[in-house]
Amino acid sequence: MLTVDRLTIRNRAGRALVEDVSFSVGPGDRAGLIGESGSGKSLTALAVIGLLPPGLTATGEVRLGDTSMIKGQEKLRTRVRGKVVATVFQEPLTALDPLMPAGRQIAEPIRRFRSLRGTALRDAVHAALDEVRLTDTDRIARSYPHELSGGQRQRVAIAMALACRPQLLVADEPTTALDVTVQAEILDLLDRLVDTHGTALLFITHDLPVAARVARHTHVLREGRIVESAPIADLLARPAHPYTRTLVDSARRFDAALGRHLS
Template sequence: MTVLDIRDLTVRAGARTLVDTVSLRLAPGERLGLIGESGSGKSLTSLAILGLLPEGMAVTGSVELAGTQVVGAGERALTAVRGRDAAIVFQEPLTALDPLMRAGRQIAEPLRRRRGLRGAELRRAVLAALEQVLLPEPERIARSFPHEMSGGQRQRVALAMALACDPKLLIADEPTTALDVTVQAELLDLLDTLVKEREMAVLFVSHDLAVVARIADRALVLKDGRAVEEGEVRDIVTAPREPYTRALVAGARQLESALDPRSGR
């Protein structure tokens, strides 16, 4: 069974090709890291999966998500798959969170819309979603507005929203980049646990191989919109074939060294 099957995905903006014939597949429980520097096309690829690309971009190829063809689909069909079949967590949680709405109400919306929950049952489900992402005092968090929470708490609320309807695929687009190192590690551990429990497929988008190596089994490296290398994360980290991948690996190792308290830096 395949959750996500992308074949020759191409995204153009006018005469510019931003994503060039990218293909990838994900089965339930599989974790793929989509790696590349800024401008490599990784975020555009992830947005194309849910039909969230900005207006004016032309998309060709095939994106089949849990049996639904996304490329060329209308808004009604796209709305049906969002949250139910796939959900996305962004680098900045305020992208997903309404600053004028309490956290509990924001989590309640997909539960009400997708699962038909109401009243006390809905309230219990909201608190359970907050507890599952290990937020302390879930009742207080549910009553809080985004500006009343820390960055790490906001990202956990965004994750709770994404997982509320038990999607088959979770797209995590640089979800830890804006967090400090300690909170980043905690969130990665939490994500690892939740994914194992639910046997979800995960597409983890990042510029940092060190982060991808903690969460993904396989990796696809993008450069200038094209796939340049694909394989097991262990193989890519220890024996990268392409010069571009070797540069990413070197950068990740330098970063790990810089963040290692034993280095004295």
């Protein structure tokens, strides 16, 4: 499905921001990419969809099915986006156009990939909103992003990403900007949707407990390199790399603090 092979991303000065990163995600798989900010996880996500910001160059290879996302024709990549791969971003306020009603934003990819128009398009938009558990779909579809809550906005973004049934969903810190309670709801929602549609998931986060909840095989990224790769359960139980150990330990300390107040 997705293969990333010795991906290296350099800036204009030639400094490597991501170095020699390799991993793969099979159909229906759930991979985790965990690391602190600046570790290169978001750049890796952008390289996967073939939309690195100008000034950054990627070497190595990223393949989505048969299509290279860093070499070859842009036209071929355009064909893959939306249909094969879709994304959910960290900040739902900037991920949605502030001047476009939510419904129209969801309609964009549907119109393009499923060639629906008129009432059929409207129904598809409502179905997509329904799927992310938004009630009162009429009102939501007409609302501008600032009229929606953070959780609702992220649901709309997820609806937009999943509307065309991509085979791979790249979720870049989709819950980081949300309240803890809303976080849990969104994670459950992603979990369920990815399961029902058999969508593969590349889940990017800095938050180990969040990764533990949705990801299976997880790669720990630090300063642009993968320092450890293992199923999440093994990572938690037997962290091999010192950095992973620090991550696990600090997560456990939070847990311990909660436990102390319980007793």
